[in-house]
Amino acid sequence: AAHLGTLRMGAGIAAEQVILFPLYVKAEPTAMAVGAVVHGAGVTFSEPEPRLGKVTVRVVNGGASTALVLAGTVVEGARRDRMVRFDRLIAADATLEIDVLPASMVSDARTRGSDFRIADFLAPSYLRESGQFSPDSSVVPRFVSHFLEFRNPSDTRRSLVSIGESDALADYCLVCQRTFSEWPAKKEAGTAVGAVLVVRGRIQSMEVFATNEQLRAFLAPLLKSLAFPAAAIALRAKKLDLPMPGLDDPAATLAAATTSAEALLASLDTATFARRKTDDSFLGEAWFVRLKDGARGTALVHSGRLVHAAVYPGDPFEDALYSKPLDPIDPEEALEGAEPDVGLEELARRAGLGRRLTAEEQRLLDRLRDRRFRPR
Numbered sequence: 590a591a592h593l594g595t596l597r598m599g600a601g602i603a604a605e606q607v608i609l610f611p612l613y614v615k616a617e618p619t620a621m622a623v624g625a626v627v628h629g630a631g632v633t634f635s636e637p638e639p640r641l642g643k644v645t646v647r648v649v650n651g652g653a654s655t656a657l658v659l660a661g662t663v664v665e666g667a668r669r670d671r672m673v674r675f676d677r678l679i680a681a682d683a684t685l686e687i688d689v690l691p692a693s694m695v696s697d698a699r700t701r702g703s704d705f706r707i708a709d710f711l712a713p714s715y716l717r718e719s720g721q722f723s724p725d726s727s728v729v730p731r732f733v734s735h736f737l738e739f740r741n742p743s744d745t746r747r748s749l750v751s752i753g754e755s756d757a758l759a760d761y762c763l764v765c766q767r768t769f770s771e772w773p774a775k776k777e778a779g780t781a782v783g784a785v786l787v788v789r790g791r792i793q794s795m796e797v798f799a800t801n802e803q804l805r806a807f808l809a810p811l812l813k814s815l816a817f818p819a820a821a822i823a824l825r826a827k828k829l830d831l832p833m834p835g836l837d838d839p840a841a842t843l844a845a846a847t848t849s850a851e852a853l854l855a856s857l858d859t860a861t862f863a864r865r866k867t868d869d870s871f872l873g874e875a876w877f878v879r880l881k882d883g884a885r886g887t888a889l890v891h892s893g894r895l896v897h898a899a900v901y902p903g904d905p906f907e908d909a910l911y912s913k914p915l916d917p918i919d920p921e922e923a924l925e926g927a928e929p930d931v932g933l934e935e936l937a938r939r940a941g942l943g944r945r946l947t948a949e950e951q952r953l954l955d956r957l958r959d960r961r962f963r964p965r
Contacts, residue, residue: 590857590860590862592614592797592799592894592895593797593857593860593895593898594857594858595614595615596612596613596614596782596783596797596854596857597612597613597614597615597778597779598610598611598612598613598785598850598851598854599611599612599613599777599778600847601787601843601846601847601850602768602769602772603839603843604768604769606761606788606789606819606822606823607768607769607786607787607788607812607815607819608787608788608790608842608843608846609769609772609784609785609786609787610784610785610787610846610847610850611772611778611781611783611784612781612782612783612784612785612795612797612854613778613779613780613781613782614779614780614782615779615780616779616780617780618780618782618799618800618801619800620800620802621799621800621802621803621894621896622654622655623654623655623656623657623678623799623803623891623896624652624654624655624656624657624806625656625657625803625806625807626656626657626658626659626662626679626707627707627709627806627807627809627810631650631651631652632648632649632650632651632652632656632658632679632707633648633649633651633705634646634647634648634649634664634666634705634707635647635649635667635704635705636666636667636668636702636705637686643688644671644688644689644690644691644726645686645687645688645689646664646667646671646673646686646687646689646705647684647685647686648677648679648684648685648686648687649683649684650679650680650681650682650683650684651682652681653681654681655678655679655680655681655872655891656678656679656681657676657677657678657679657803657889657896657897658673658676658677658678658679658687659673659676659711659807659810659897660673660674660675660676660717660720660721660887660899661673661711661712661713661714661716661717661720661814662707662708662711662712663692663707663708663710663711663712663749663750663753664689664692664705664706664707664708665692665705665706665708665748665750666702666703666704666705666706667699667702667703667704667705668698668699668700668702669691669692669693669697669698669699670691670692670693670697670748670749670750671689671690671691671692671705672689672690672691672692672712672716672720672729672749673687673688673689673720674687674688674689674690674720674721675687675688675720675721675875675887676875676887676889676896676897676899677871677872678872678873678889678891678896679872680872683872685870686870690720690726690728690729691726691727691729691730692712692729692730692733692748692749692750693729693730693733693746693747693748693749693750694730694733694734694747694748695730696747697746697747697748708749708750708753708754709753709809709810709813710753710810710813710814710816711807711810711811711813711814712729712749712814712817713793713814713815713817713818714786714793714794714814714818714899714901715732715817715818715904715907715911716728716729716732716749717794717899717901718794718885718886718901721887722885728911729749730747730914731911731912731913731914732749732911733747733748733749733752734747734914734915735821735910735911735915736752736758736817736820736821737752739752739755739757739758739820740752740755741754741755741756741757752817753813753816753817757820758816758817758820759816761815761816761819761820761823769808769812770808770809773801773804773805773808774801774805780801781801781804782797782798782799782800782801782803782804783795783796783797783798783804784796784804785850785853785854786811786815787846787849787850788815788818788819788822789818789819789822789842790842790845790846790849791818791822791904792846792849792850792853792902793814793815793818793901794886794899794900794901795853795854795886795898795899795900796811796897796898796899797895797897797898797899798896798897799894799895799896799897803896803897818907821907821910849902852882853880853884853900853902856880856881856882856884857880857900859880859881860878860879860880861878861879862876862877862878862888863876863877863879864876864877865877865887872891873889873890873891873892873896874889874890874891875887875888875889875890876888876889876890878898878900880900882902882903883902883903884900884901884902884903885900885901885903886898886899886900886901887899
């Protein structure tokens with residue numbers, strides 16, 4: 590709480606659909622011997638023996654310093670892709686099992702396992718928050734079902750990895766990566782240790798780290814995670830034939846986002862903290878953070894020092910958008926007596942109401958209808 594109370598917010602930096610509000614501390618933070626686990630890091634993941642009611646991955650840190658794994662880290666491999674649920678510190682030379690969620694659809698399960706590899710992006714804030722506050726193990730596969738059309742044409746995977754690595758999603762992130770890449774190194778208002786991240790005027794999360802080095806290490810995966818909500822908003826606007834939010838008056842969008850970000854930062858003064866129960870393998874302390882306006886988040890503390898905190902404002906838009914799966918089932922593969930094809934029905938409903946479908950969705954709808962009514 591003391592560390593969060595020292596934060597000062599800088600002016601918003603806008604890059605098309607993304608606005609970033611820098612968070613500074615006046616004094617240079619003391620260095621911290623904690624390395625960031627990002628794409629290509631020297632920490633390895635593997636799948637342990639299955640345990641009833643427990644989904645975990647094994648993490649081995651062969652490095653010389655403690656490693657920080659953020660909630661939302663996505664790993665591809667083994668029998669099914671996974672998403673890390675909670676922030677974890679892995680001591681040097683240590684091996685731990687950490688909680689994860691499935692990050693691919695059931696139909697994407699592999700018959701033979703493979704080595705895990707770390708994706709170069711974090712899961713979007715919607716999934717990171719859900720993973721930490723809900724026991725629902727279907728939240729990521731359900732989310733993936735809404736983004737299948739973003740996959741590259743030859744990619745048949747039904748995983749968060751296949752979406753995050755797609756060329757279509759990369760288009761939503763390219764501009765913000767270029768705009769924000771050099772920002773953390775600047776010390777105009779102190780040392781940058783975090784940011785409030787906004788997409789189309791909606792705050793996605795507030796991220797705070799112990800040091801500037803940690804912020805810089807995790808910035809690229811965090812920025813890429815913003816491509817998911819940016820794409821979702823753009824796609825929804827296209828389906829409903831609405832103007833893109835924020836494009837009509839960028840100055841008004843920035844002004845509204847600034848007001849929201851300032852209110853979020855001010856509300857930290859009244860934040861309450863509750864210790865999260867952890868087992869003996871947990872290094873440090875885990876805390877839940879709650880704000881009076883309903884925002885919630887988590888904080889990871891080690892040796893009395895904040896390592897990372899993330900706060901997620903409530904988002905009814907995303908809750909409504911992803912509450913149901915949208916995965917058209919191939920009628921030729923559906924079992925007799927199976928549940929109705931929710932995805933096909935949803936596509937047909939939108940088309941019937943005159944709501945525009947994307948070209949990819951229209952082709953999918955035509956193909957599924959053709960298969961359903963094709964004589965056998």
